[in-house]
Amino acid sequence: MKPILEVHHLAKKYKIKHLSGGYLSLRERMLTAFKPGNGKAEDFWAVNDVSFEVQAGESIAIIGHNGAGKSTLLKILxxxxxxxxxxxITRGRMAxxxxxGTxxxxxxxxxxxxxxxxxxxxxxxxxxEAKFDEIIDFAGVEKFLDTPLKHYSSGMQLRLAFSVAAFLEPEILVIDEVLAVGDAEFQKKCLGKxxxxxxxxxxxxxVSHDLAAVEKLCPKTILLKDGKIHMADDTGKVINHYLHTKLKASVSRELTTGLRLIEFHLGSDRIVSNATIPFDIVLEHDGDRPVINEFCIIIYTLRGFRVAILDLRNYANQFEYIENRVRITGSIVKLNLVEGEYTASLHYGINFTVGEASDLASISVSDDCNTSVRKYQPQYRGVMELDFKVN
Amino acid sequence: MISNLTQAQEQQEFVVDADKRRLFDFQEIWHYKELFYFFTWRDIKIKYKQTALGFLWAILQPLLMMVIFTFFFGRALNVPSQNLPYPVFVFSGLLLWNTFSTGLTNSANSMINNAQIIKKIYFPRLVIPVSSILVAVFDFMMAFVLFIPILIFYQQPVAFSALWSWPLAILVTLTATLGPGTLLAALNVKYRDFRYVIPFLVQVLFFLTPVIYPVSMLKYPVLQYVIVLSPMYAAIELFRYPLTGAELNSTFILLSLASSVIILFAGLLYFKRTEDFFADFA
Structure with a gap:
């Protein structure tokens, strides 16, 4: 059987104009017509030679960093x-x-x-008309059917919007990050749908940043990088690779004159709630051995809320000092963070310079799935789940 | 169930190929026919929501304009009116002119007004300017309801055997609107300068089209030829034909028709050529 979707060597070029605003003005166009070379635009390949096939009934996720070309690819598709x-080539109704809520x-x-x-x-x-009752039932807005939308709460608007979309019945459904919004209860309903x-x-x-949803819905995943397919394989493998590269991203930066952070690793391939997480930090210095007064790893939520601290100040004498390098290794005994995305920063006070190097690693924590009770949605649990015992 | 599904898939194969660009795909446009209805329906609803008088505005506007023009041009300036009572003459002209001017303005701004939709959902883009013109046709129908009592009030005889020219006049109006409408819609997406050109253009065309005066009033034949090149000339002349009973000047009508057909092709072609990139520009 022929695949339901075939994509052959797809590429999309945008011209980046550095001077002009969003749209062209006629004056600008006329000016550049008389001054060739002045309005030269730079070519940018948002999607570059992408090919893949999707068989009927197969679900595929597309992941990648911001700017990897996911949105452009979806727009073309x-x-x-x-x-x-x-x-x-598509064979079937596509939505x-x-x-x-467009x-x-x-x-x-x-x-x-x-x-x-x-x-x-x-x-x-x-x-x-045939699905109307189901739609309003799913959205739960039957009382407000004849009220103008402007009087709806934003949550209601969103529920209504998703409900309409949920009742589409195409053979191919292309979805961009639409689940990233809405309250937890409704998100769950949507995922179920x-x-x-x-x-x-x-x-x-x-397409999603919600790796947990990707794992749940799609057995296969394509990882885009710089407009190209970096990897296309089983979802588990691709996500592992993706998280790994994310952590390995270059962190090298200067903390103070003559002192650079050259490695910052937190966690391994996949981080699961309540697991033990190793860390490995390497500094490089010119000249004398640095005086480390403050040294803390700080964990933030993506919204910039400070969640946790690893205070390493008192362990400076246990750091390894080899030639012009300082190495700090250890592990977080139990990372009891609720699943979600976090970032790690380094707060330091070295040689009388105090500062913070932020966004050194992104930490994507998944659920450990080891309780017998069905867990609440992460939104309801906060950022940390405490250990406890009942007497 | 599954086998039915796969059969259906084998049947319809859709190809997007960067190397092959199609001109208008009428089959596809037909497939989206309901969208014309929904866009028109939405725009009409929005237009009259939260207005106390609602649809009455579609009637009041031409009525007030008729009164004003009658007062200044009919009475004060004594502009001739092809042997019709001046109010009948001017209202018959305004009926079609308003359809044209509203339709043109609507469609010229339509792509920008619907930019959010264009960026997120695919459908043949032609739906948007066409529907925005259909909104003007709705206003026309409202105003037409008023036209009948006006005819009766002025005891205007109507040549029933010539009534064929009314639907024809409407068709010509649509052609005359769609051409510049699509052209300006596409240009407006690319160069926002046209936003300022449109009201000015409509104003100029109003005086260059025999809406409030007859062509015969112009003393110089050259000027007459210029005037009849206005795409709306033919529509208005055809519309007045059952009322005046005067012989139609077929040269003038054909010139005007040719002008609107040429603009229509230019408009559609340019629209089609730029259509694909609306989402990138809008």
Missing amino acids: SKITPPTKGKI SLLEV GFHPELTGRENIFFNGSLLGMKRKEI MEDVSKSGRTILF
Whole structure:
């Protein structure tokens, strides 16, 4: 059987103009027409020679750092923007969800918005009518159906938006990071809905930063890097590799004159709640052995909330001093962080310079799945789950 | 179930190829026919939401304009009106002119107004300017309801055998609107300068189109030829035909039609050529 989606050597070039604003003004265009060379643009390949195939019923995730070309790739697949080179063949009805609630208008009522948005997403009027009750039931907004959307709370708007999208029935569903919003309860509902979709033999192409969701929904994952496919394999392998490269990202930076941080490792391939996490930090110095007064690893949430501290001040005499290097190794005995994304920084006071080197490593913690009780969503649990005993 | 699904997939194969660009795919546009309805429906709803008078505005506007023009041009300046009562003459012109000017303005701004949608969802982009013109057609129908009592009030005889020219006039209006409408819509996405050009252009065209005066009023034949090149000339003349009963000047009509057809092709071609890149520019 032929694959449901074939992508051949896809590439997309953007011209980056350094001077102009978002759009061209006629004056600018006329000026550059008379002064060739002045308005020279730089070529930028957002997607570069990407090829892959998706079989019917297979779900694939696309991950990668910001700027790796995920969004551009999705835009091309959704036909929103044409490729500069290459070819896409789809065999089946395709719907893409790059955003929920596209075309929602504050002046229209909930009912009116359902029809307009549904139609935009490619549903026929009859289909919307047939699924109307299910949609409002899923969203839980039946009381406000004839109220203009502007009077809805943002949560309600979002629920309504996702509900319309949830009842799309394409053979290929392309989804961009749309689950990153909404309250936990509803997110769970949406994930469940998406699982149903993938189990019913339809194909999902899923872009997300939520690696847990990726693991749940897609057996295979493509890792994009600089517009190219860096790796395409089973999701577990790709995610491991991705997290590894993320941690290995170059951290080398100067902390104070003549002293550089050259390595900063925290954790191994995958970090699971409550596991023991090794760390390994290497400094390089010119001249004399540095005087380390303060030295702490600080963990933040992605929103910049300070979560935890590893105070290493008193252990400076246990650091390894070899030639012009200082090495600090050890481990966090038990990382009782709730699953989610965190970053690590280094707070230091060395040779009378105090400072903080931030975002040295990103820590993606997954659930350890070892309790018999079904856990609450991470949002409800906070950032740390405490050990306890009941007497 | 699954085998049915796969059969359906084998049937429809869709290819996006960077090396092959298609011109208008009418089959695809037909597939999206409901979207024309939904865009038009949405725009009409939004237009009259939270207005106390609602749809009445579509009637009040041409009515007030008719009164003003009648007062200044009909009474004060004594502008001839092809033997029609001046209010009938000017209202019949305004009916179509308003459709054109509203449709043109709407469609010229339509791509920018819907930029958020264009960036996130694919559908044939032509749906947007066409629907925004259909909104103007809705206003036309509202105002047309008022046109009948005006005809009765002024006891205007209507040649029923010539009524075929009314639907034709509407068709010509749509052609005349769609051409510059799509052209300006596409240009506006690329160069926002056109945002300022549009009201000015509509104003100029208004005086260059025989809406409030007849062509015969112009003394110089050269000037007449310039005026009839306005795409709306043919539409308005055809619309007044059952009322005036005067012989149609076929040269003038054909010139005007040719002008709107040429602009239509230019508009559609340019729109199609730039359509793919709207999402990048908008």
